[in-house]
Every structure is written in C-alpha cells, then in structure tokens.
Amino acid sequence: MRQSMKILVINTGSSSIKYKLFDVEQRKLMASGVAEKIGEETGMLTHQSASPNGDWKETIHESRIPDHDEGLKRIVDLLVDPRNGVIKNTSEISAIGHRVVHGGERFHAPAVIDEGVIAAIQEHIPLAPLHNPANLVGIRVAKKMFPASVQVAVFDTAFHQTLPMEAFVYAVPLELYEEHKVRRYGFHGTSHAYVAERAAAYLGRDLETINLITLHLGNGASMAAIRKGKCVDTTMGMTPLAGLVMGTRSGDVDPALPFFLAANLGMSIKEIDDLLNKESGLKGICGTNDMREVVENMERGDKRAELALHLYTYRIKKYIGAYVAVLGSLDALVFTAGVGENSAYIRERCCQGLQKLGIRVDPERNRQPGAEIREISPPESEVRVLVIPTNEELRIAQETKKVMESKAGS
Numbered sequence: 001m002r003q004s005m006k007i008l009v010i011n012t013g014s015s016s017i018k019y020k021l022f023d024v025e026q027r028k029l030m031a032s033g034v035a036e037k038i039g040e041e042t043g044m045l046t047h048q049s050a051s052p053n054g055d056w057k058e059t060i061h062e063s064r065i066p067d068h069d070e071g072l073k074r075i076v077d078l079l080v081d082p083r084n085g086v087i088k089n090t091s092e093i094s095a096i097g098h099r100v101v102h103g104g105e106r107f108h109a110p111a112v113i114d115e116g117v118i119a120a121i122q123e124h125i126p127l128a129p130l131h132n133p134a135n136l137v138g139i140r141v142a143k144k145m146f147p148a149s150v151q152v153a154v155f156d157t158a159f160h161q162t163l164p165m166e167a168f169v170y171a172v173p174l175e176l177y178e179e180h181k182v183r184r185y186g187f188h189g190t191s192h193a194y195v196a197e198r199a200a201a202y203l204g205r206d207l208e209t210i211n212l213i214t215l216h217l218g219n220g221a222s223m224a225a226i227r228k229g230k231c232v233d234t235t236m237g238m239t240p241l242a243g244l245v246m247g248t249r250s251g252d253v254d255p256a257l258p259f260f261l262a263a264n265l266g267m268s269i270k271e272i273d274d275l276l277n278k279e280s281g282l283k284g285i286c287g288t289n290d291m292r293e294v295v296e297n298m299e300r301g302d303k304r305a306e307l308a309l310h311l312y313t314y315r316i317k318k319y320i321g322a323y324v325a326v327l328g329s330l331d332a333l334v335f336t337a338g339v340g341e342n343s344a345y346i347r348e349r350c351c352q353g354l355q356k357l358g359i360r361v362d363p364e365r366n367r368q369p370g371a372e373i374r375e376i377s378p379p380e381s382e383v384r385v386l387v388i389p390t391n392e393e394l395r396i397a398q399e400t401k402k403v404m405e406s407k408a409g410s
C-alpha cells in the first residue's frame with residue numbers, strides 16, 4: 001500500500017475557491033484556505049498550512065484576483081512555495097476532488113471527470129443555476145493547471161438518490177417529473193453520508209444494520225432519514241430552499257405564498273426568490289442569521305429572537321417525529337455542522353419532550369464542549385444522541401481516492 005496519496009479538494013463558488021490538501025492515506029490535512037472576492041476590486045487569499053512539527057501557520061494575502069485561473073495559480077504557488085510550501089511540486093498531487101452541487105438523477109456516486117461528465121453537469125444548470133456554473137469553472141481551471149491529474153466530481157445530491165419515489169415525487173402533473181426532472185433531490189449529501197458512517201463506527205455497528213436521523217445544521221440546514229445506510233428521505237427539495245428554517249432561507253412555506261406576494265405586493269419572481277432565499281429564516285424573523293447572536297439576543301430578552309428559535313427548533317422537532325415514523329425504529333440521532341456541533345441550547349430544545357420516541361439528552365453531557373465525536377444522551381436513552389463534527393472535504397478526498405482505486409483496478 002502507498003504511504004501517501006495527496007488529494008486536493010476544491011469547492012468553487014462564483015467568486016471564491018475553497019481548498020484543502022489532504023494526505024488521504026494518513027487522514028492528514030496538510031493545507032487549507034480560501035481565495036475570495038475573485039473578480040472584485042480587492043481579493044483575499046487566506047492560507048493555512050501545517051509545518052513539519054505540526055504547528056499551523058496562517059497567511060493572508062490581499063490583492064486583486066482577476067479570475068479563477070489566477071486564484072488557483074496563487075493557491076498552487078503557496079502549496080509549492082520553496083520555503084513554506086507543503087509539497088515540492090504539483091506532480092505530488094494524485095488527484096483533484098471537486099465538490100459539485102447538482103448531479104441530478106444521473107449521478108448516484110462520484111465520477112471521474114471527462115467530457116461526458118462535464119456535459120452532464122452543464123445539463124443540470126437549470127436545477128442549480130448559481131452553483132453548477134461555478135463548479136464547472138473550478139473544473140476547467142483545475143484541468144488546465146493539472147492536466148495529468150485525475151479529476152473527480154463528488155455530488156451533493158448523490159447520497160439522496162436512494163430516496164423511494166413516494167419521498168421524491170411531487171404531487172404535480174407527473175410529466176413535470178418525466179420531462180423536466182422536477183422532483184426532490186436533497187443536498188448536503190456528502191455531510192450526511194460522512195457523519196452516518198462515523199456514527200456507525202462510533203457505535204461499533206455496521207451502517208447496514210442501523211437506522212439514523214442526521215441533522216446538518218449550518219447556515220443552510222437539512223435532515224436525512226437513513227435506513228441501513230441508505231437515505232430514504234431528506235428535508236431539502238428540488239432546491240435547497242425546502243425543509244428546515246435556515247439562516248436566511250424560509251424552509252417550508254405554503255407553495256401559494258409566491259402567488260400572494262406577486263398579486264398583492266407586486267413582487268417579481270426575482271424579488272420573491274431573494275426574499276425566500278436571502279431575507280427569510282432566522283434573519284427574516286429577528287434580523288440576524290448568526291445563531292450565536294440569535295441566542296445571545298434571546299437571552300437579553302429579545303422577543304423576536306425567542307420566536308426565531310422557537311420556529312427553528314419546532315420545525316426540527318416536527319421532522320424528527322416524521323422521520324421516526326418513516327424509519328419505524330431509530331438507533332441514533334446525529335447533530336452536525338456549525339449550529340449542530342456548537343449549540344447545546346439548540347440540541348437540547350430540539351430533543352425536548354421526545355422521551356416517548358426514546359430520545360433523551362443529558363443536559364450535563366450536552367453542555368460539555370468538544371471538537372471530537374461525543375455522545376450527549378444518558379446511558380438509559382433508547383436512541384443514542386451524538387454530536388459528530390462534519391468534514392465534507394475529507395469525505396470528498398476519500399471518495400476521490402476510492403474512485404481512483406476502482407479505476408486502477410478496472
């Protein structure tokens with residue numbers, strides 16, 4: 001077996017490139033960072049790298065980054081920098097793993113990027129008009145810079161492709177699904193899959209023998225019902241707008257709301273889109289989408305913040321109940337992402353009153369901070385409640401490695 005395999009994971013947005021370089025054999029992060037404000041007046045590249053003694057060093061480089069090509073070039077320059085770089089040259093990088101948001105029904109698993117895969121990502125632009133074009137830019141610049149490396153696409157939607165029809169078809173004319181692929185897809189799949197696997201390992205069980213509910217509570221938020229390792233339902237829909245109350249997204253609303261807004265407030269489609277995606281959720285109710293601020297404001301007596309927290313946790317609780325019904329039995333509930341990993345308050349409130357479903361949280365255990373996987377249910381709880389830090393980039397690197405190995409074996 002190889003001692004080291006270095007994989008660069010890239011997550012490209014319309015004006016940013018986030019990256020992490022892993023030694024996947026050693027499960028070790030070597031460098032990470034983000035190039036931001038690409039194409040704007042002043043760009044910024046924040047780079048963290050591990051020195052041989054294990055200390056981390058951060059450098060911030062502020063100057064205009066005209067385009068993504070230049071952004072990636074500067075990232076690579078930092079990685080191979082003769083004094084502070086973590087690799088000698090780019091040929092040490094075995095593969096590039098790209099996060100791609102929408103793979104539609106075509107991709108149930110990661111794929112080696114070739115012309116056909118690029119065309120398919122392009123075809124799915126109508127389903128992810130903001131994300132897929134940016135992901136394609138990332139693929140184009142990485143292929144140019146690393147012509148000899150394998151490039152792999154890992155899709156946010158792939159994990160949810162096991163949903164049964166009753167969970168993914170909308171009750172609208174079926175032709176919309178058959179001809180236009182209108183259906184529930186679900187997102188955050190990489191994170192749900194990662195924490196599910198970690199949960200099984202922690203519990204000492206095979207993933208194929210347990211039922212889980214995973215809660216990815218970040219700025220965007222979603223839940224997944226996972227039966228014996230296969231996702232059977234998830235809260236996000238055709239787009240990430242559906243489901244839970246999020247930082248700035250409404251989550252579930254009456255589908256007739258846009259008609260009301262257009263007819264009575266004269267709002268355009270674009271204005272309604274912005275309202276529901278960028279001005280709603282926690283921000284719409286209490287003015288901020290930062291969960292830390294919401295909790296602080298509530299503690300200071302802010303009634304709007306209190307209402308926002310009530311909506312947020314009530315919606316989660318409703319979905320926990322629904323997913324227990326879907327799964328029939330539940331082994332563990334898993335909290336992850338910024339809010340799920342850090343907010344004891346939210347975790348406790350989501351699980352309050354769920355004893356009848358076998359779900360209990362021990363207040364003491366729940367309050368213990370930690371950066372590692374931990375259990376917050378009391379020993380007598382029928383359902384184990386876990387906090388598991390997500391690591392989408394590591395999962396992308398691991399999936400990329402798997403694809404390379406199966407390619408080499410075929």
Ligand code: ADP
Pocket residue numbers: 217218219220247289290291292293337338339342343
């Ligand atoms: P993204 O979806 O942008 O990746 P993250 O997973 O980083 O989001 O989560 C961001 C959210 O996590 C923010 O709402 C932030 O307020 C929240 N968060 C981070 N730390 C804490 C904390 N200690 N307590 C409560 N919320 C926190």
